[in-house]
Amino acid sequence: MSFDSLSYLLFLPAVLLLHRLCPPRGRWxxxxxxxxxxxxxxxxxxxxxxxxxxxxxxxxxxxxxxxEKPRQRRAVLVFALALCLxxxxxxxxxxxxxxxxxxxxxxxxxxxxxIVPIGVSFYTFQALSYVIDVCRDPxxxxxxxxxxxxxxxxxxxxxxGPIERAERLLPQLRAGAQGNAEDLRTGLRLLLxxxxxxxxxxxxxxxxxxxxxxxETPDGSAVFLGTLLFSLQIYNDFAGYSEIARGxxxxxxxxxxxxxxxxYLALGFRDFWRRWHxxxxxxxxxxxxxxxxxxxxxxxxxxxxxxxxxxLSGLWHGANWTFLFWGxxxxxxxxxxxxxxxxxxxxxxxxxxxxxxxxxxxxxxxIFFRASSLPHAFALIQCLFSRWDLSAGLALxxxxxxDGLWLGAALLSGGxxxxxxxxxxxxxDMTLVWLLLCIALAWLIRLGQGGENAFIYFQF
Amino acid sequence: MGLLQNAAGPLCIYERSDMSxxxxxxxxxxxxxxxxxxxxxxxxxxxxxxxxxxxLCWAGGSLxxxxxxxxxxxxxxxxxxxxxxxxxxxxxxxxx
Numbered sequence: 001m002s003f004d005s006l007s008y009l010l011f012l013p014a015v016l017l018l019h020r021l022c023p024p025r026g027r028w029x030x031x032x033x034x035x036x037x038x039x040x041x042x043x044x045x046x047x048x049x050x051x052x053x054x055x056x057x058x059x060x061x062x063x064x065x066x067x068e069k070p071r072q073r074r075a076v077l078v079f080a081l082a083l084c085l086x087x088x089x090x091x092x093x094x095x096x097x098x099x100x101x102x103x104x105x106x107x108x109x110x111x112x113x114x115i116v117p118i119g120v121s122f123y124t125f126q127a128l129s130y131v132i133d134v135c136r137d138p139x140x141x142x143x144x145x146x147x148x149x150x151x152x153x154x155x156x157x158x159x160x161g162p163i164e165r166a167e168r169l170l171p172q173l174r175a176g177a178q179g180n181a182e183d184l185r186t187g188l189r190l191l192l193x194x195x196x197x198x199x200x201x202x203x204x205x206x207x208x209x210x211x212x213x214x215x216e217t218p219d220g221s222a223v224f225l226g227t228l229l230f231s232l233q234i235y236n237d238f239a240g241y242s243e244i245a246r247g248x249x250x251x252x253x254x255x256x257x258x259x260x261x262x263x264y265l266a267l268g269f270r271d272f273w274r275r276w277h278x279x280x281x282x283x284x285x286x287x288x289x290x291x292x293x294x295x296x297x298x299x300x301x302x303x304x305x306x307x308x309x310x311x312l313s314g315l316w317h318g319a320n321w322t323f324l325f326w327g328x329x330x331x332x333x334x335x336x337x338x339x340x341x342x343x344x345x346x347x348x349x350x351x352x353x354x355x356x357x358x359x360x361x362x363x364x365x366x367i368f369f370r371a372s373s374l375p376h377a378f379a380l381i382q383c384l385f386s387r388w389d390l391s392a393g394l395a396l397x398x399x400x401x402x403d404g405l406w407l408g409a410a411l412l413s414g415g416x417x418x419x420x421x422x423x424x425x426x427x428x429d430m431t432l433v434w435l436l437l438c439i440a441l442a443w444l445i446r447l448g449q450g451g452e453n454a455f456i457y458f459q460f
Numbered sequence: 461m462g463l464l465q466n467a468a469g470p471l472c473i474y475e476r477s478d479m480s481x482x483x484x485x486x487x488x489x490x491x492x493x494x495x496x497x498x499x500x501x502x503x504x505x506x507x508x509x510x511x512x513x514x515x516l517c518w519a520g521g522s523l524x525x526x527x528x529x530x531x532x533x534x535x536x537x538x539x540x541x542x543x544x545x546x547x548x549x550x551x552x553x554x555x556x
Contacts, residue, residue, distance in 0.1 A: 200536070402537050409540035416547035430501075430511045431550060434543035441536040448532065 001041040003244045004198055011038070016251055024176035028150050031173070031252065038155040039119075046117040049087065054152045056083050057127035058145055061134040065141035077135045081128065088124045092116050096319030119159035121316055125283055127152050130166045132287055140167060147173050156248040160241050162259040162279035172254045179253035190247030192435045193421050197240030199442035201410045205233035208397050213370055213380070221393030223367075223384040229397075230370050231363040232410070235263065238277070243421055262418055264362070267345060267354045269333035272362055280316070284309050302338060307331040317369070322377055326368040333361060484528045490521030491538050495545065502548040511546060518542060 001007050015034040022030050040047045060080030067073050089097070094114050102109045130151070134141050142148040151170050157163075179187065212218050212226025242259035249256045259278050266272035273281045292305040307328065314327015345354055367384075371377035399407075420431070494517035501511030522535050 200540070402531075402534050405537040406533070406540060409537065409544055412544050413540065413547070416544065416550070419547075419550055430498075430508065430515060431543070431546050433515065434539060434546050438536060438539050438543060441532050441539060445532050445536065 027176040028146050032150045035153040035155040042118050049117050053127050054149045057131050058148050060131050061141050064134045065138040080131050084124050084128055091120055093319045122161050123152055126163050142170055156245040157256055162257050163283050177253040179251050183250050183253050187247045187250035190243045193417050194240045194243030195439045196435050197236040200438050202233045202237035205229045209233055218383055219393045220384050220386055220388040221390045222396040223380050227363050227367055230366050264359050265355055266358050268337050268358055270337055284313055303335045306334050321374045322368045322371055326365055329365045487521045487524040490517045494518040498542050498545045502545050
């Protein structure tokens with residue numbers, strides 16, 4: 001059940017109604033039942049994997065809270081991490097790692113297919129953050145299994161984040177609050193913004209990007225425009241998902257963290273990662289970068305830790321060399337900033353130039369993210385730096401004047417969407433009416449094209 | 461206006477729809493009225509009624525355009541423009 005399917009639009013009000021009818025003490029049961037149903041609607045047997053991760057991390061948390069000897073605690077932590085990460089490695093990376101090993105040994109192995117469970121990277125990381133937090137501070141343990149299971153499986157953020165921390169989400173789930181009128185208004189507003197981003201902007205860019213990335217030897221201008229469109233698509237697709245997740249949770253009176261903050265206005269790679277997929281960046285910072293030494297260690301160690309964190313962050317997105325390269329590209333960018341950027345940027349023209357250069361560098365890196373393989377990515381880069389024929393590029397993309405108008409409006413709407421997703425936004429009725437009308441029309445266009453466009457981050 | 465050739469045949473980069481808005485004066489006129497009223501509504505202090513009127517003009521124009529066979533993509537492009545103009549009100553009224 002995807003957020004942009006009709007079944008979700010029926011599921012969400014039904015759960016909200018049940019939640020409102022239920023007394024506060026039993027609300028977690030409604031939400032847990034709905035979350036498991038939501039996940040089981042993708043794949044029933046793989047719900048067992050989700051339950052296994054919940055059970056392992058819950059038991060590890062209880063044990064960590066009870067044990068006092070550091071050696072025993074460390075053993076429990078290592079065991080829980082190994083089990084959860086082992087499941088993640090098997091389901092997501094088995095074919096990739098075995099294939100790489102076979103290539104290294106010059107062998108050809110017949111490997112069986114493994115279905116990658118949807119959202120496995122997200123809920124495993126959320127469970128791991130809880131176990132590590134309890135190991136650091138046993139007072140953070142959650143003794144109620146139901147609340148804990150709901151924390152890992154809460155349906156708005158189960159499949160593609162934000163990766164919430166227990167200290168933020170668990171108290172809200174325990175309180176069993178129901179959304180007040182303000183929560184309902186804000187939730188609906190966030191839902192509208194999210195659906196607008198997905199249906200009106202991301203789904204519009206999708207076919208244009210595919211036309212370029214599926215072509216054998218596209219023109220340099222087509223690669224350039226297609227990659228810029230992919231930057232627009234992936235941002236609005238993922239930020240749209242996050243806003244729908246926040247909006248859905250807010251209807252129940254639960255506040256999820258903001259996952260994006262206008263990332264394409266970033267000044268440099270460091271700033272970009274403060275604004276892009278914030279929950280994942282913070283996870284890697286708190287549970288990997290800082291334990292590796294963080295900003296207080298020497299320069300060489302910082303550089304090494306940065307590269308390692310970004311290599312793993314790239315691989316987190318998928319079992320493919322392209323993601324590893326994408327992560328390393330960002331890691332290298334950050335290392336260069338660490339080495340050479342000394343003075344803060346003050347002048348407005350410097351800021352504008354810095355933003356433009358960062359956007360172009362980040363967009364360039366998206367080529368690795370979007371390409372099907374490393375040779376494909378390098379071939380596209382070769383095309384990018386060879387012949388440029390704008391008319392041929394536009395013909396490949398098939399952009400009309402209407403599309404141009406649409407794209408311009410989509411770009412300009414970024415500021416409006418950002419304002420609407422702020423907590424104290426006060427939109428007048430007509431803004432929301434226009435948003436709703438645009439979403440309805442985009443939905444009609446999608447129906448006319450006869451297909452669904454899955455959220456890009458669902459595959460991770 | 462240049463004609464380009466691709467695998468699918470001749471392709472005009474400016475318009476390729478069945479029945480463009482540009483060929484429907486009545487719908488176009490209603491849309492222009494919608495743009496004007498929404499813009500006026502957005503810049504005036506108590507212009508919400510004008511914005512609503514703009515919305516009605518858009519609805520009328522869309523009905524005509526739809527009946528005339530204009531693809532929904534063009535209707536959406538106009539709705540997007542109106543959304544942006546309406547968004548000016550939020551900026552003027554001091555959003556976050």
